[in-house]
Amino acid sequence: MKNKDFSEPSRQRKLVGSHWGFYEHDSKSGGLKPFREDPDPAMFGTELTQDRLSPSRILRPAIRRSYLEHGPGTDHGRRGAEPFVEVSWDEALDLVASEISRVRQTYGNGAIFSGSYGWSSAGRFHHAQSQLKRFFNMAGGSVRSVQTYSYAAGEVILPHVIGNLNGLVSGHTPWGQIAGHSEFIVMFGGTPLRNAQVNAGGITRHTARSALLACRDSGARLLNISPVRDDTEAELSAEWQPLRPGTDTALLLALSHTLIAENLHDQDFLASYTEGFETFRAYLMGEQDGIVKNAAWASTITEVDAAVISDLARMMARKKTFIMMSWSLQRADYGEQPYWAAIALASLLGGIGLPGQGFGFGYASVGSIGQPASPINWPSLPQGKNPITDYIPVARIADMLLNPGTEYDHDGTRRTYPDIKLVYWAGGNPFHHHQDLNRLVEAWQRPDTIIAHEHWWNAHARHADIVFPASTFMERNDVIASGRDSFIGWSSSLAAPPEGIVTDHEILRRIAGRLGVEAEFTEGLSEDQWLERLYGQACVNAATRGINMPDIETFQNTGIVEVAAQSPERALLADFRANPQTHPLRTPSGRIELGSQTIAGFAYDDCPGHPAWFEPKEWLGSPVAQQFPLHLLSCQPHDKLHSQWDHAKPSRRTKASGRQPVRIHPKDAAKRNLADGDTVTITSPRGACLASVSITDAVREGVVQLATGAWFDPSDPSVAGSLELNGNPNVLTADHGTSRLAQGPSPNSCLVEIARFDGIAPPVRAYRPADLVPDPRKTTRRNEVR
Ligand SMILES: Nc1nc2c(c(=O)[nH]1)N[C@H]1C(S)=C(S)[C@@H](COP(=O)(O)OP(=O)(O)OC[C@H]3O[C@@H](n4cnc5c(=O)[nH]c(N)nc54)[C@H](O)[C@@H]3O)O[C@H]1N2
Ligand SMILES: Nc1nc2c(c(=O)[nH]1)N[C@H]1C(S)=C(S)[C@@H](COP(=O)(O)OP(=O)(O)OC[C@H]3O[C@@H](n4cnc5c(=O)[nH]c(N)nc54)[C@H](O)[C@@H]3O)O[C@H]1N2
Ligand SMILES: [Mo]
Numbered sequence: 001m002k003n004k005d006f007s008e009p010s011r012q013r014k015l016v017g018s019h020w021g022f023y024e025h026d027s028k029s030g031g032l033k034p035f036r037e038d039p040d041p042a043m044f045g046t047e048l049t050q051d052r053l054s055p056s057r058i059l060r061p062a063i064r065r066s067y068l069e070h071g072p073g074t075d076h077g078r079r080g081a082e083p084f085v086e087v088s089w090d091e092a093l094d095l096v097a098s099e100i101s102r103v104r105q106t107y108g109n110g111a112i113f114s115g116s117y118g119w120s121s122a123g124r125f126h127h128a129q130s131q132l133k134r135f136f137n138m139a140g141g142s143v144r145s146v147q148t149y150s151y152a153a154g155e156v157i158l159p160h161v162i163g164n165l166n167g168l169v170s171g172h173t174p175w176g177q178i179a180g181h182s183e184f185i186v187m188f189g190g191t192p193l194r195n196a197q198v199n200a201g202g203i204t205r206h207t208a209r210s211a212l213l214a215c216r217d218s219g220a221r222l223l224n225i226s227p228v229r230d231d232t233e234a235e236l237s238a239e240w241q242p243l244r245p246g247t248d249t250a251l252l253l254a255l256s257h258t259l260i261a262e263n264l265h266d267q268d269f270l271a272s273y274t275e276g277f278e279t280f281r282a283y284l285m286g287e288q289d290g291i292v293k294n295a296a297w298a299s300t301i302t303e304v305d306a307a308v309i310s311d312l313a314r315m316m317a318r319k320k321t322f323i324m325m326s327w328s329l330q331r332a333d334y335g336e337q338p339y340w341a342a343i344a345l346a347s348l349l350g351g352i353g354l355p356g357q358g359f360g361f362g363y364a365s366v367g368s369i370g371q372p373a374s375p376i377n378w379p380s381l382p383q384g385k386n387p388i389t390d391y392i393p394v395a396r397i398a399d400m401l402l403n404p405g406t407e408y409d410h411d412g413t414r415r416t417y418p419d420i421k422l423v424y425w426a427g428g429n430p431f432h433h434h435q436d437l438n439r440l441v442e443a444w445q446r447p448d449t450i451i452a453h454e455h456w457w458n459a460h461a462r463h464a465d466i467v468f469p470a471s472t473f474m475e476r477n478d479v480i481a482s483g484r485d486s487f488i489g490w491s492s493s494l495a496a497p498p499e500g501i502v503t504d505h506e507i508l509r510r511i512a513g514r515l516g517v518e519a520e521f522t523e524g525l526s527e528d529q530w531l532e533r534l535y536g537q538a539c540v541n542a543a544t545r546g547i548n549m550p551d552i553e554t555f556q557n558t559g560i561v562e563v564a565a566q567s568p569e570r571a572l573l574a575d576f577r578a579n580p581q582t583h584p585l586r587t588p589s590g591r592i593e594l595g596s597q598t599i600a601g602f603a604y605d606d607c608p609g610h611p612a613w614f615e616p617k618e619w620l621g622s623p624v625a626q627q628f629p630l631h632l633l634s635c636q637p638h639d640k641l642h643s644q645w646d647h648a649k650p651s652r653r654t655k656a657s658g659r660q661p662v663r664i665h666p667k668d669a670a671k672r673n674l675a676d677g678d679t680v681t682i683t684s685p686r687g688a689c690l691a692s693v694s695i696t697d698a699v700r701e702g703v704v705q706l707a708t709g710a711w712f713d714p715s716d717p718s719v720a721g722s723l724e725l726n727g728n729p730n731v732l733t734a735d736h737g738t739s740r741l742a743q744g745p746s747p748n749s750c751l752v753e754i755a756r757f758d759g760i761a762p763p764v765r766a767y768r769p770a771d772l773v774p775d776p777r778k779t780t781r782r783n784e785v786r
Pocket of ligand 1: 117118119120121126150151331426428429430433454456460470471473641642643730733747748
């Protein structure tokens with residue numbers, strides 16, 4: 001009998017792959033319709049084609065006026081406040097090539113920053129950031145960034161505690177080992193399905209909803225611990241335990257304290273599988289600081305009843321308990337701590353490595369968490385080697401630009417910020433992702449040159465000197481695959497880009513030609529040949545696992561090849577649990593480190609050698625709350641991915657009076673005399689934006705929620721810190737590292753005040769194209785002739 005390694009659909013179909021799933025070409029409308037095999041498709045994707053050619057689209061290369069007149073440097077004009085001049089492709093490409101050469105010759109490649117953080121589009125070849133990194137690696141290298149905005153604090157703390165990133169990025173206990181096994185699922189930050197619509201690199205079938213429903217149907221008790229009730233879907237009928245934002249660590253410590261005080265902790269597990277319990281216990285008992293981290297202590301911090309905390313600990317000890325925690329909790333001051341404290345609590349409960357027990361981070365944060373891993377290593381664009389070794393933690397971008405030469409700490413190292421002269425960004429939007437955008441605008445004035453590839457005249461493009469228009473994901477073919485999913489897909493171009501617009505690869509190829517490194521960059525391959533090579537590599541990787549893949553024509557004609565997961569589903573750390581001697585963790589002790597000598601050795605005042613509670617710089621218990629009494633949570637938007645396609649219908653439809661809605665509790669609204677739909681000013685110690693009021697008791701009192709993604713729209717870009725008009729929360733958030741350990745972003749520690757905006761609010765202008773003016777050099781020349 002022939003063994004079928006892949007499922008081959010009987011009919012031909014054309015698909016487009018994106019971070020939010022696959023869609024089928026709809027030959028009738030010329031647009032996209034949901035992929036019929038996806039049980040729970042992200043519907044917003046079907047409408048995006050309508051705004052592909054919206055007025056926001058960048059159609060030609062463009063250069064900031066003063067930059068065109070005066071060249072690189074910081075003496076002329078203000079980035080973000082100036083009109084642009086459209087120029088020919090040749091002129092823009094020549095200019096960029098000569099500027100890269102100038103910076104390399106004058107300062108060296110260490111003065112070029114190509115971190116270019118951002119999700120760009122799905123697709124293994126046309127991944128803009130990979131293309132850019134490959135380009136610079138062929139041209140002498142550049143300074144890059146490490147970690148993510150998603151889970152930087154988690155990325156740094158986890159290797160110290162469990163030796164790798166399993167249970168955070170991949171390797172989670174699969175859903176099949178939770179549903180039917182867990183009796184009690186405690187979800188810190190909930191499991192909001194709006195986020196599971198999305199998955200970096202794409203997703204074939206959205207299964208998070210059915211996985212959660214299976215947990216419910218198996219009879220498990222579900223508890224949502226969050227300031228926001230609908231962080232679990234209503235259909236799950238989960239219980240809700242609200243708490244003050246940013247206080248989960250105190251709650252987790254008190255749960256641990258209760259277990260120990262009542263002798264409910266699993267001492268065998270602690271003895272065999274953990275290191276440093278005694279350090280942690282002494283901290284909980286207050287042996288050094290005199291503060292006992294008990295339920296009463298945590299109650300004043302979290303505003304959760306002490307009796308509720310103690311009962312919760314007892315319930316956790318009695319039932320097979322699984323601890324889920326969203327990625328959002330560590331995107332806050334001291335974000336390392338809730339993760340470390342959650343692992344400590346799971347260790348005290350003793351179920352780590354068993355089905356239905358233990359911990360995991362990010363279930364429903366993206367769609368693939370808990371899906372069985374792909375048996376095949378999917379290929380991606382080879383980036384080559386970067387001759388420059390310098391890097392920054394990703395969220396320290398403004399610090400770097402504002403403070404060249406300054407020292408800072410990072411995970412046990414002492415580093416120095418480089419002096420960056422040229423910033424090149426393709427496929428990310430720092431004016432979406434970074435905190436304290438008013439500060440970023442000032443930092444953005446520092447380099448000699450800023451180059452951007454974009455589709456739209458968003459703030460990222462508007463704050464650059466030289467802008468290249470790139471084709472969108474629906475205007476090119478690509479190979480789609482996610483490391484956490486068992487498929488490889490072929491994305492077929494739906495429409496040609498506007499005339500003259502090319503791919504990121506093609507833009508970089510043309511610059512590489514001017515720098516004399518085209519052959520290195522392309523290896524002599526066309527884009528089609530690169531796609532063939534990537535698929536060929538996938539076939540080779542599959543063959544090493546004994547899996548037979550279809551030929552490329554079949555692949556392209558059917559759009560998706562799915563391979564069955566081969567290995568049996570295993571709980572996170574199952575091997576370690578089965579035998580800690582033969583499967584030690586990659587920590588210094590080989591065990592789960594509840595106390596870490598390594599971290600203690602760094603002697604950081606903001607991250608000691610065990611899980612600990614620190615008051616966030618901003619939270620409802622801090623002095624800042626006198627003036628700014630509301631805690632702002634900036635969650636992910638349900639109607640789009642980050643800032644992508646904010647100009648398009650699905651996103652615009654959810655706004656009120658054209659602005660991003662801010663959710664507020666009825667009592668907080670009443671205190672401020674606010675009605676649904678009112679335009680309000682939200683103010684923090686750093687800036688202010690407008691938004692539209694949405695009153696709901698789904699948010700806890702004292703908490704407001706404003707999704708990210710509204711395009712940054714300062715009312716007066718010529719001055720620092722003007723009122724933002726569109727409802728972008730990052731003019732409010734603070735820009736400092738989670739701690740000296742991870743230096744991760746901390747947007748969720750942010751206090752604000754809200755007031756009604758009386759009078760006529762200025763209209764949102766974010767979706768208009770940039771001001772395009774005639775070439776000033778031509779005007780001058782004409783004047784000279786006259
Ligand atoms: N306050 C607050 N801020 C946050 C967060 C939060 O929770 N709160 N979350 C953070 C997180 S987790 C993340 S990951 C970041 C996300 O931040 P980003 O990933 O930077 O956000 P995107 O909007 O996805 O930016 C992608 C940009 O690339 C462009 N683009 C898309 N495809 C292509 C392409 O093929 N080529 C080119 N050249 N451009 C392309 C899009 O138009 C868009 O401008 O935001 C972070 N910021
Ligand atoms: N539709 C859509 N999905 C997305 C994205 C998107 O832009 N759009 N972005 C993707 C990306 S890049 C990422 S990294 C993930 C992020 O995934 P997450 O980090 O999990 O997502 P968030 O929406 O930031 O936060 C989830 C919930 O955490 C709660 N929360 C916030 N602070 C606290 C706290 O202190 N304590 C507790 N207990 N709860 C808290 C908030 O109420 C919020 O609704 O989402 C991904 N999914
Ligand atoms: Mo993210």
